[in-house]
Amino acid sequence: MPTDPLFELDDISVAFNGRTVVDRLSLSVDTGETLALVGESGSGKTVAALAALNLLPDNAVVSGRRRLAATDLAALSRRQWQTVLGNRIGFIFQEPMTSLNPLHTIGRQLGETLRLHQGIRGEPARQRCLQLLEQVKLPRAAELLKVWPHQLSGGQRQRVMIAMAIANNPQLLVADEPTTALDVTVQQDILALLAELRDQHGMGMLFITHDLNLVRRHADRVCVLHHGEHQETGSIEEVFTRPRSSHTRELLAADPEGRPGPVLSANPLLAARQLAVSFKRPKRLLSRRPPAFEAVAPLDLQVAPGETLGVVGESGSGKTTLALALLRLVSSHGEIDFDGVRLDQLHGEALRRQRKEIQVVFQDPYGSLSPRMPVADIVSEGLRFHHPELSDDEVKQRVRRTLNEVGLPEDVAQRYPHEFSGGQRQRIAVARAIILEPRLIILDEPTSALDRTIQKQLVELLRDLQRRHGISYLFISHDLAVVRAMAHRILVLREGQVVEHGDSEQVLTRPGSDYTRTLIAASSLASDSTP
Amino acid sequence: MPTLSPISRRRLQVFRHQRRAWWSLWLFSILLVLSLGAELVANDRPLMMQYQQQWYFPLWNDYKDTDFGGRLPTSADYHDPFTHQQINENGWMLWPVIPFSYDTIDMQLTHPAPSPPDARHWLGTDDQGRDVMARVIYGFRLSVVFALVLTAGSLILGVLAGGIQGYFGGKVDLIGQRITEIWSGLPVLFLLIILASLVEPNIWWLLGIMLLFSWLGLVDIVRAEFLRARNLEYVRAAKAMGLPSRMIMWRHVLPNAMVATLTFVPFLFTGAITTLTALDFLGFGLPPGSPSLGELVAQGKNNLQAPWLGITAFVTLATMLSLLVFIGEGIRDAFDPRHVEHVSTAEGVGNAH
Numbered sequence: 001m002p003t004d005p006l007f008e009l010d011d012i013s014v015a016f017n018g019r020t021v022v023d024r025l026s027l028s029v030d031t032g033e034t035l036a037l038v039g040e041s042g043s044g045k046t047v048a049a050l051a052a053l054n055l056l057p058d059n060a061v062v063s064g065r066r067r068l069a070a071t072d073l074a075a076l077s078r079r080q081w082q083t084v085l086g087n088r089i090g091f092i093f094q095e096p097m098t099s100l101n102p103l104h105t106i107g108r109q110l111g112e113t114l115r116l117h118q119g120i121r122g123e124p125a126r127q128r129c130l131q132l133l134e135q136v137k138l139p140r141a142a143e144l145l146k147v148w149p150h151q152l153s154g155g156q157r158q159r160v161m162i163a164m165a166i167a168n169n170p171q172l173l174v175a176d177e178p179t180t181a182l183d184v185t186v187q188q189d190i191l192a193l194l195a196e197l198r199d200q201h202g203m204g205m206l207f208i209t210h211d212l213n214l215v216r217r218h219a220d221r222v223c224v225l226h227h228g229e230h231q232e233t234g235s236i237e238e239v240f241t242r243p244r245s246s247h248t249r250e251l252l253a254a255d256p257e258g259r260p261g262p263v264l265s266a267n268p269l270l271a272a273r274q275l276a277v278s279f280k281r282p283k284r285l286l287s288r289r290p291p292a293f294e295a296v297a298p299l300d301l302q303v304a305p306g307e308t309l310g311v312v313g314e315s316g317s318g319k320t321t322l323a324l325a326l327l328r329l330v331s332s333h334g335e336i337d338f339d340g341v342r343l344d345q346l347h348g349e350a351l352r353r354q355r356k357e358i359q360v361v362f363q364d365p366y367g368s369l370s371p372r373m374p375v376a377d378i379v380s381e382g383l384r385f386h387h388p389e390l391s392d393d394e395v396k397q398r399v400r401r402t403l404n405e406v407g408l409p410e411d412v413a414q415r416y417p418h419e420f421s422g423g424q425r426q427r428i429a430v431a432r433a434i435i436l437e438p439r440l441i442i443l444d445e446p447t448s449a450l451d452r453t454i455q456k457q458l459v460e461l462l463r464d465l466q467r468r469h470g471i472s473y474l475f476i477s478h479d480l481a482v483v484r485a486m487a488h489r490i491l492v493l494r495e496g497q498v499v500e501h502g503d504s505e506q507v508l509t510r511p512g513s514d515y516t517r518t519l520i521a522a523s524s525l526a527s528d529s530t531p
Numbered sequence: 532m533p534t535l536s537p538i539s540r541r542r543l544q545v546f547r548h549q550r551r552a553w554w555s556l557w558l559f560s561i562l563l564v565l566s567l568g569a570e571l572v573a574n575d576r577p578l579m580m581q582y583q584q585q586w587y588f589p590l591w592n593d594y595k596d597t598d599f600g601g602r603l604p605t606s607a608d609y610h611d612p613f614t615h616q617q618i619n620e621n622g623w624m625l626w627p628v629i630p631f632s633y634d635t636i637d638m639q640l641t642h643p644a645p646s647p648p649d650a651r652h653w654l655g656t657d658d659q660g661r662d663v664m665a666r667v668i669y670g671f672r673l674s675v676v677f678a679l680v681l682t683a684g685s686l687i688l689g690v691l692a693g694g695i696q697g698y699f700g701g702k703v704d705l706i707g708q709r710i711t712e713i714w715s716g717l718p719v720l721f722l723l724i725i726l727a728s729l730v731e732p733n734i735w736w737l738l739g740i741m742l743l744f745s746w747l748g749l750v751d752i753v754r755a756e757f758l759r760a761r762n763l764e765y766v767r768a769a770k771a772m773g774l775p776s777r778m779i780m781w782r783h784v785l786p787n788a789m790v791a792t793l794t795f796v797p798f799l800f801t802g803a804i805t806t807l808t809a810l811d812f813l814g815f816g817l818p819p820g821s822p823s824l825g826e827l828v829a830q831g832k833n834n835l836q837a838p839w840l841g842i843t844a845f846v847t848l849a850t851m852l853s854l855l856v857f858i859g860e861g862i863r864d865a866f867d868p869r870h871v872e873h874v875s876t877a878e879g880v881g882n883a884h
Contacts, residue, residue: 327771355773368764371538372786381782382772416538432768 006031006204007172012064014044014051014228022048022228024064029172029204034195036207036219038251040451041422044228045208046176053089053174054081068172087117090165090203092158094177099161100149106133106160107145113167132163135200137193154315155186159193166197173198176208183314184478184522191218210451212251213523216240224248254452256459256485261467263488264306268337269472270326270358270440274298275334277318277325295321297496298334303440306466308473310487310504312480312519318496319476323442326474327360339439356386359433363445365425369417369432376413379403379431386436402435403428407461423454427461434465442474447482459485480523484508492516542865552861559854566672573629573665576609581622610638629653631662633669633822645830645837655839657830663840667847669822674851677734678803682796684742689749690785690792696750697757697788698780704754715747727815734817741806745799752795756788790866797859801852808848824848 005028014022022044029035039045051062066073093099110129114120133141136159165173179187198205207219215222222239224231231245243249278292296318303309313319325332328343336343346354362368369378380399406427417425426446433441447455459482475486490507492500499513511517547553576589596603600617607614618624637660640646644660654663696707723740726732760766769779810816811825824844831841
């Protein structure tokens with residue numbers, strides 16, 4: 001241990017209204033090193049960092065010593081904090097979509113940081129902005145200065161955020177889940193960039209994340225938090241090979257394991273032929289209508305009873321659109337054949353009756369349940385509509401049985417969605433789907449908003465349901481580890497085109513395209529997680 | 532009793548924390564209840580009486596003058612000195628607090644009308660010798676009930692029109708929007724003035740005409756909410772479940788759209804009251820003789836030598852509208868999620884001490 005760390009927290013505790021959220025956390029970051037603060041959602045990792053930097057609301061009670069180089073952070077006045085934050089400490093937030101002000105250009109937002117802390121204006125400020133944008137490897141920096149945030153992609157925005165964070169040559173960079181909202185391939189680039197900048201500028205970096213794969217590759221030391229309690233701190237090698245705390249072991253073992261069960265029959269249940277979705281683009285005055293945007297290029301797919309087809313792709317690849325097309329929720333071209341019924345030719349009442357055979361579970365466990373209905377109503381709604389002959393008691397019975405089946409306790413029926421955690425909500429969404437006894441469930445990124453340990457449980461639940469009821473799944477995800485645990489076959493999509501389509505094992509071990517190889521490399525699948 | 536959802540409970544709590552809105556709601560409710568029972572508070576007939584050992588309930592039954600020793604076969608006038616004396620000699624009468632109705636013309640004024648406030652007429656009389664207090668009570672009731680019906684009506688129409696446009700979107704939305712735009716271009720005030728020359732406007736005519744236009748303000752809000760909600764995942768899930776559109780709109784979209792809509796309602800309400808008052812003031816409103824606040828304002832303007840008319844009208848309207856605006860503000864803040872944080876912060880600080 002070096003004698004004088006750059007940034008040090010000693011016995012930091014944070015409490016809200018008498019409830020302790022972080023309990024006696026100590027950590028230190030040295031110059032030129034990355035310390036990863038790891039924990040599941042709700043473990044207090046972000047709160048700890050915010051507390052150290054005095055960014056929590058007034059009702060938080062923070063105790064303990066915190067120090068940046070020779071400065072005692074706890075003793076700073078509000079005014080002095082302004083000279084520390086953004087100047088000696090740079091901060092990168094999780095959400096690149098909302099952390100830039102949509103009403104100012106990139107150049108202006110970058111310039112503001114420079115003006116506030118260094119008093120640079122005019123041409124020198126412009127020069128510095130250009131230099132910063134080049135440092136974060138954004139192409140055409142001069143043009144970018146005049147660009148609005150909404151014109152940039154998520155990765156580009158995060159680079160702008162990084163440029164803002166390093167604008168004043170901070171000693172410490174705090175990155176709070178800097179890549180969680182980004183695609184896997186972009187994640188790697190951003191983290192590599194951060195490491196490079198850290199070495200160039202001699203900064204220390206506090207990297208807050210839930211993703212152990214990223215930690216393994218991009219951090220020097222790691223500190224594990226669980227429910228606000230410090231589990232262990234150590235070098236990457238130590239913690240990953242000889243974890244001391246049981247929770248760390250649990251986290252490390254949380255990659256979804258196992259393989260899907262056997263397929264029931266070879267005859268396809270769902271077959272789509274030349275299915276394509278395109279959106280008309282708006283016509284400008286006095287110009288011709290631009291060609292339609294092709295969200296999904298014509299593709300064929302089949303799902304057999306009891307089989308899972310994994311659809312893999314990054315954001316914007318058209319995988320959700322494909323799901324909506326199969327559900328007949330967006331208009332599409334081509335044939336959709338479901339067990340001998342041509343879905344694409346059904347309309348109105350007939351289509352609505354057919355819908356109970358294909359159900360859907362969405363990505364966002366917070367948005368997919370109506371916040372104003374108790375769980376019993378949410379789960380039973382479809383049942384009551386499709387089977388009006390059932391009595392209230394029978395409906396109640398079915399709801400109880402279904403909730404039981406997805407592993408929720410008895411008493412949840414009368415409660416409202418906001419009382420549940422993300423994993424429980426996703427179970428409610430699954431219950432809502434299976435209560436209709438569908439033959440196919442479309443799962444649109446059902447695990448991506450959940451913690452690893454919860455993901456694993458959900459994957460096991462889904463496989464179990466498949467075994468018991470012979471349900472087919474269309475499983476959409478960007479996470480190859482989860483897809484491998486679920487899918488029999490994999491379809492890789494990129495910008496609406498099918499890149500690869502084949503047996504799961506084959507696609508993942510002997511990918512036929514460069515794109516698939518990049519995806520596999522980015523998600524650090526190959527190395528170790530095969531049990 | 533149906534249990535409130537936790538969200539509603541939290542909103543109620545926030546609303547109660549805002550003392551101004553909470554007290555306004557109480558005060559307004561009390562005034563409303565009092566004015567709904569206006570016949571019991573201000574009436575030119577006794578509530579009950581005993582005459583020659585017999586019970587009479589003039590409030591519910593019409594008695595002839597001849598019943599009480601008079602000579603005319605018309606309804607009894609209990610203010611008539613002769614009848615008054617007859618009854619008091621042979622029994623007793625229980626009068627309401629204010630022994631005048633809104634259209635009672637007091638024949639025993641000691642001053643020429645409009646007479647100033649005194650013990651007999653607490654707020655004086657107007658230029659036709661009618662008790663101002665009684666007219667205010669009845670006028671308050673009429674305004675509030677009118678506004679209530681108008682608001683309810685516009686709410687139904689506005690939510691229906693906005694909901695259909697927003698939920699279905701596309702061509703329905705485009706055509707619906709153009710129609711509402713054209714419709715909102717029609718001049719309401721001129722229509723009402725033209726109407727006043729064609730028919731004798733009564734409260735139903737006014738209500739009908741104003742209802743034709745007042746829902747337009749709601750359409751935009753409701754439409755925007757429905758447009759937003761139709762792509763939410765739980766709405767998609769409901770569609771994928773095969774529920775028909777009307778059920779999805781009613782169960783999934785409307786409850787969420789109502790939040791934004793409800794905050795608009797108090798202001799619709801005050802708007803309705805103001806419009807009715809303005810029309811009455813101009814003389815295009817309710818038929819002559821109706822207890823209307825607008826007419827009181829007009830009388831105040833015409834009788835500047837009798838300031839109690841103008842002052843009463845002003846105070847009544849100002850109180851009523853302020854209370855409603857305060858309540859509206861409270862509702863708006865209660866539905867504002869950011870406000871909840873504020874309250875909890877305040878509590879947190881309180882606990883820390």
